[in-house]
Amino acid sequence: MAYIKNLVSYIPNKIVSLEHFVGKGKFDTSEYTRLSSQGYHSIAVDNTTSLEMISDVLNQLFYEKQVNPSNIRYLILTYQLYSFPFEVEMLNELKNRFKLKNCKAFSVREQHCSTLLMGIEVANTLLETHPHEKNHFHPEAIVISVGKSVLPENRFDGVFITGDSSVAIHLSTENKGHEIIAIKNITDTRTISTSRPRGGPRWDISYMVNMVSIIKDVLMKSDIKIEDIKKVIPNNAPTEMWTYLANLIKIPVKDFFIEGREILGHYFMSDIALNFEYCLEKNLLSEGYFILLGLGSEGAAGCILCKFRQDK
Numbered sequence: 001m002a003y004i005k006n007l008v009s010y011i012p013n014k015i016v017s018l019e020h021f022v023g024k025g026k027f028d029t030s031e032y033t034r035l036s037s038q039g040y041h042s043i044a045v046d047n048t049t050s051l052e053m054i055s056d057v058l059n060q061l062f063y064e065k066q067v068n069p070s071n072i073r074y075l076i077l078t079y080q081l082y083s084f085p086f087e088v089e090m091l092n093e094l095k096n097r098f099k100l101k102n103c104k105a106f107s108v109r110e111q112h113c114s115t116l117l118m119g120i121e122v123a124n125t126l127l128e129t130h131p132h133e134k135n136h137f138h139p140e141a142i143v144i145s146v147g148k149s150v151l152p153e154n155r156f157d158g159v160f161i162t163g164d165s166s167v168a169i170h171l172s173t174e175n176k177g178h179e180i181i182a183i184k185n186i187t188d189t190r191t192i193s194t195s196r197p198r199g200g201p202r203w204d205i206s207y208m209v210n211m212v213s214i215i216k217d218v219l220m221k222s223d224i225k226i227e228d229i230k231k232v233i234p235n236n237a238p239t240e241m242w243t244y245l246a247n248l249i250k251i252p253v254k255d256f257f258i259e260g261r262e263i264l265g266h267y268f269m270s271d272i273a274l275n276f277e278y279c280l281e282k283n284l285l286s287e288g289y290f291i292l293l294g295l296g297s298e299g300a301a302g303c304i305l306c307k308f309r310q311d312k
Contacts, residue, residue: 003177025153043163053166114294117302235271
């Protein structure tokens with residue numbers, strides 16, 4: 001398995017009240033009231049393009065973190081369809097701009113809030129199966145998440161309203177960093193509502209069944225008990241979902257980092273990485289195991305079991 005060596009992010013400095021979006025698309029006063037009551041008050045939005053946001057996080061990796069571009073063998077871009085115009089050749093542009101000459105690029109999309117975790121699984125699999133190189137014993141990969149709504153009305157999906165962001169996760173097979181122990185991603189289309197009432201796809205007990213299933217799978221695969229998990233870092237779904245899940249898997253809800261919903265807001269598939277970064281900066285993780293957990297609309301779900309190391 002790979003190791004998470006570096007994590008960097010970009011969020012615009014400009015903070016916009018949710019009230020600003022009332023009347024754009026299907027986001028009306030009642031939706032504003034509903035989200036405000038759940039702890040959402042503002043999101044970060046500006047005119048920075050997706051390409052500029054991604055370039056910012058790659059600059060952080062290559063110049064501030066001193067990651068060598070020539071060591072990157074895989075670049076995985078995770079996003080939703082409306083994050084940038086069709087005419088933008090994003091992957092080729094990034095490879096050329098940052099001189100990623102030894103790199104193959106792929107995209108993973110439409111897994112909603114768990115797309116980043118699927119991207120990490122793809123990167124991890126590619127690194128594990130990468131052919132031996134005589135002069136490069138530790139192949140590296142970068143997984144990028146970008147969230148941007150080209151059209152303002154696309155910010156509201158019926159459940160959340162999203163801000164602009166980009167994150168980059170640097171992975172390597174070198175034994176240094178936070179170790180990935182096991183990964184499980186699924187998409188169960190049985191959770192999709194046929195009527196699609198206002199408020200987005202109906203979430204029901206099958207979402208929770210899937211979440212319990214993938215958590216049990218990664219724990220069983222690793223011979224680790226749920227009691228060994230120090231922290232669960234999910235995306236910023238409604239708090240009641242994580243409270244319900246905590247009861248199902250029989251761990252205290254305080255072991256879930258659910259504060260990201262109010263501290264950061266919602267940034268689609270970047271949520272998990274932003275929450276992870278916040279936990280690292282605030283020293284909320286301790287030696288031992290933690291879980292990155294994604295619950296996405298349309299039945300997507302992902303779980304990554306990791307081992308935290310202070311000496312990374």
